[in-house]
Amino acid sequence: xxxxxxxxxxxxxxxxxxxxxxxxxxxxxxxxxxxxxxxxxxxxxxxxxxxxxxxxxxxxxxxxxxxxxxxxxxxxxxxxxxxxxxxxxxxxxxxxxxxxxxxxxxxxxxxxxxxxxxxxxxxxxxxxxxxxxxxxxxxxxxxxxxxxxxxxxxxxxxxxxxxxxxxxxxxxxxxxxxxxxxxxxxxxxxxxxxxxxxxxxxxxxxxxxxxxxxxxxxxxxxxxxxxxxxxxxxxxxxxxxxxxxxxxxxxxxxxxxxxxx
Amino acid sequence: xxxxxxxxxxxxxxxxxxxxxxxxxxxxxxxxxxxxxxxxxxxxxxxxxxxxxxxxxxxxxxxxxxxxxxxxxxxxxxxxxxxxxxxxxxxxxxxxxxxxxxxxxxxxxxxxxxxxxxxxxxxxxxxxxxxxxxxxxxxxxxxxxxxxxxxxxxxxxxxxxxxxxxxxxxxxxxxxxxxxxxxxxxxxxxxxxxxxxxxxxxxxxxxxxxxxxxxxxxxxxxxxxxxxxxxxxxxxxxxxxxxxxxxxxxxxxxxxxxxxxxxxxxxxxxxxxxxxxxxxxxxxxxxxxxxxxxxxxxxxxxxxxxxxxxxxxxxxxxxxxxxxxxxxxxxxxxxxxxxxxxxxxxxxxxxxxxxxxxxxxxxxxxxxxxxxxxxxxxxxxxxxxxxxxxxxxxxxxxxxxxxxxxxxxxxxxxxxxxxxxxxxxxxxxxxxxxxxxxxxxxxx
Numbered sequence: 001x002x003x004x005x006x007x008x009x010x011x012x013x014x015x016x017x018x019x020x021x022x023x024x025x026x027x028x029x030x031x032x033x034x035x036x037x038x039x040x041x042x043x044x045x046x047x048x049x050x051x052x053x054x055x056x057x058x059x060x061x062x063x064x065x066x067x068x069x070x071x072x073x074x075x076x077x078x079x080x081x082x083x084x085x086x087x088x089x090x091x092x093x094x095x096x097x098x099x100x101x102x103x104x105x106x107x108x109x110x111x112x113x114x115x116x117x118x119x120x121x122x123x124x125x126x127x128x129x130x131x132x133x134x135x136x137x138x139x140x141x142x143x144x145x146x147x148x149x150x151x152x153x154x155x156x157x158x159x160x161x162x163x164x165x166x167x168x169x170x171x172x173x174x175x176x177x178x179x180x181x182x183x184x185x186x187x188x189x190x191x192x193x194x195x196x197x198x199x200x201x202x203x204x205x206x207x208x209x210x211x212x213x214x215x216x217x218x219x220x221x222x223x224x225x226x227x228x229x230x231x232x233x234x235x236x237x238x239x240x241x242x243x244x245x246x247x248x249x250x251x252x253x254x255x256x257x258x259x260x261x
Numbered sequence: 262x263x264x265x266x267x268x269x270x271x272x273x274x275x276x277x278x279x280x281x282x283x284x285x286x287x288x289x290x291x292x293x294x295x296x297x298x299x300x301x302x303x304x305x306x307x308x309x310x311x312x313x314x315x316x317x318x319x320x321x322x323x324x325x326x327x328x329x330x331x332x333x334x335x336x337x338x339x340x341x342x343x344x345x346x347x348x349x350x351x352x353x354x355x356x357x358x359x360x361x362x363x364x365x366x367x368x369x370x371x372x373x374x375x376x377x378x379x380x381x382x383x384x385x386x387x388x389x390x391x392x393x394x395x396x397x398x399x400x401x402x403x404x405x406x407x408x409x410x411x412x413x414x415x416x417x418x419x420x421x422x423x424x425x426x427x428x429x430x431x432x433x434x435x436x437x438x439x440x441x442x443x444x445x446x447x448x449x450x451x452x453x454x455x456x457x458x459x460x461x462x463x464x465x466x467x468x469x470x471x472x473x474x475x476x477x478x479x480x481x482x483x484x485x486x487x488x489x490x491x492x493x494x495x496x497x498x499x500x501x502x503x504x505x506x507x508x509x510x511x512x513x514x515x516x517x518x519x520x521x522x523x524x525x526x527x528x529x530x531x532x533x534x535x536x537x538x539x540x541x542x543x544x545x546x547x548x549x550x551x552x553x554x555x556x557x558x559x560x561x562x563x564x565x566x567x568x569x570x571x572x573x574x575x576x577x578x579x580x581x582x583x584x585x586x587x588x589x590x591x592x593x594x595x596x597x598x599x600x601x602x603x604x605x606x607x608x609x610x611x612x613x614x615x616x617x618x619x620x621x622x623x624x625x626x627x628x629x630x631x632x633x634x635x636x637x638x639x640x641x642x643x644x645x646x647x648x649x650x651x652x653x654x655x656x657x658x659x660x661x662x663x664x665x666x667x668x669x670x671x672x673x674x675x676x677x678x679x680x681x682x683x684x685x686x687x688x689x690x691x692x693x694x695x696x697x698x699x700x701x702x703x704x705x
Contacts, residue, residue, distance in 0.1 A: 097584035
């Protein structure tokens with residue numbers, strides 16, 4: 001079974017505080033290759049903060065990050081990318097005023113023999129990958145600010161998967177999308193999973209999470225209520241975890257669970 | 262609607278750079294789409310033409326003359342050089358209020374170097390003099406700019422405050438270099454950087470420059486087309502490529518022709534003829550100025566800055582940071598280092614402008630560059646650099662500087678009083694930005 005292997009990522013006892021507020025309080029979570037772990041919870045439950053620790057955008061106050069069993073040093077987004085951790089942020093985090101190719105290669109530009117930007121090669125690569133992800137995409141010369149939500153999303157996704165990510169973090173990947181595009185993202189997740197990529201899927205749409213995840217982890221007030229295999233719990237039980245912090249019997253309780261009397 | 266990237270290649274509209282989203286089929290629209298010209302830039306050139314023609318009529322026909330246009334080009338160069346750097350600064354949502362004062366202190370440093378310090382070591386009139394002076398100026402400019410950049414990027418003081426402090430401090434420092442004494446004259450070779458009768462390259466060399474520029478234009482169009490074909494990207498129609506090439510070359514040749522039509526003053530020419538034993542023909546000796554040295558410097562800087570902003574990683578990061586600083590940071594860009602580099606470049610450009618200004622006056626004064634920051638910022642903004650960040654071009658800023666200078670010099674020719682000149686320039690700045698805002702809203 002999956003649990004026998006070394007986890008791709010282990011976050012152990014992560015703490016993150018802003019001033020006196022514990023955004024993330026003693027959270028541990030792991031992820032195996034080819035697995036999708038859904039992280040759910042209310043707004044402000046600490047989901048985004050937790051994954052931003054992993055993606056290097058925030059620096060944790062306490063805790064350890066292990067990649068394939070070895071302790072990793074992640075202090076900024078560059079470090080995370082070096083470990084093959086790619087992130088699709090809720091805000092998409094695309095550079096609005098440059099085109100799709102410039103975004104796809106932002107920070108990792110292709111260069112010509114002269115050391116200058118090889119825009120033509122970058123556009124060619126972008127056309128290739130966008131042809132796979134979103135065949136309708138054709139506005140390669142337009143600044144991404146002029147693109148629709150779905151098109152911007154596909155640029156953000158293309159950027160995350162182009163560089164052979166091993167660990168993919170998707171923060172509300174379908175928030176800006178219509179039903180058809182949401183379905184495309186779902187198919188993409190299944191395809192990436194089949195390639196052995198580990199995915200953290202952050203969402204507050206519980207249907208998405210049940211459709212796509214192998215396991216679900218519930219956070220409340222910065223603490224981990226518990227994790228469960230999706231097939232072992234019902235949506236109502238997960239809702240109970242989100243709202244009440246009550247851990248059903250099939251779930252592994254975390255430090256944030258209310259212990260039943 | 263599946264995989265249409267190849268099917269739509271013959272249709273230039275989606276790939277066109279200009280942001281008009283609806284293809285209209287008028288001949289002008291078709292021309293713009295096919296050539297992928299920036300409509301905003303064309304609008305600016307049209308505005309400039311309007312200003313020139315207007316002044317020409319109202320000044321009694323003295324504006325569009327070789328002499329005035331040549332002087333205009335020289336007067337524009339100092340502002341234009343700094344405006345190219347200001348573009349990068351404003352694009353990243355920063356501002357530099359200190360450029361005029363930094364120009365002042367660097368001009369003083371370069372002046373004192375060549376007039377007082379360096380002669381002690383290499384003697385007056387040494388051919389090394391101008392190089393060493395300029396190099397020291399550039400180094401000092403880089404240091405000042407880097408200092409600003411480090412305070413802004415690492416100590417997190419807003420650029421407005423840092424450079425406001427710099428505006429005061431460096432003006433004071435300029436005075437301090439010689440406690441207010443004006444330093445003159447400059448080294449002879451150094452003085453050529455300021456233009457003037459001798460500070461131009463003459464007609465033959467100017468035509469050579471023109472031929473070189475035309476060759477580069479043609480080569481650029483050709484190699485761009487080859488690259489696009491290699492990757493099967495949409496190509497411009499041949500007629501559009503030819504039109505672009507012809508227009509660009511014609512503009513180059515016309516500009517050089519104007520510079521070559523401006524002759525040396527007859528007395529200077531006569532003196533030159535006497536010194537070189539050239540017989541003076543009937544009707545006077547015609548010696549053309551050709552392109553002025555400061556204009557060449559300005560063009561060189563503009564080409565270099567365009568290259569940096571469009572073709573290097575650094576340039577890409579500047580625009581990405583301006584559009585969305587958070588995204589740039591998350592993409593792994595070291596935004597602080599980029600900020601320091603931008604301000605370092607600005608400092609070095611202040612040194613170049615300082616050299617031009619000092620050479621043109623043939624004296625270093627502690628008041629050099631006063632109010633320059635305002636004109637430099639205005640040039641960048643009129644040239645289409647957006648205060649919202651992420652948008653701006655070097656070519657636009659140079660054009661903006663030319664527009665500003667045209668207004669100033671046109672009003673001088675018309676005999677408008679200085680206070681009224683300032684009122685007009687102020688109004689034009691605000692109106693220009695308002696029109697630009699309208700344009701951008703419509704373009705969306």
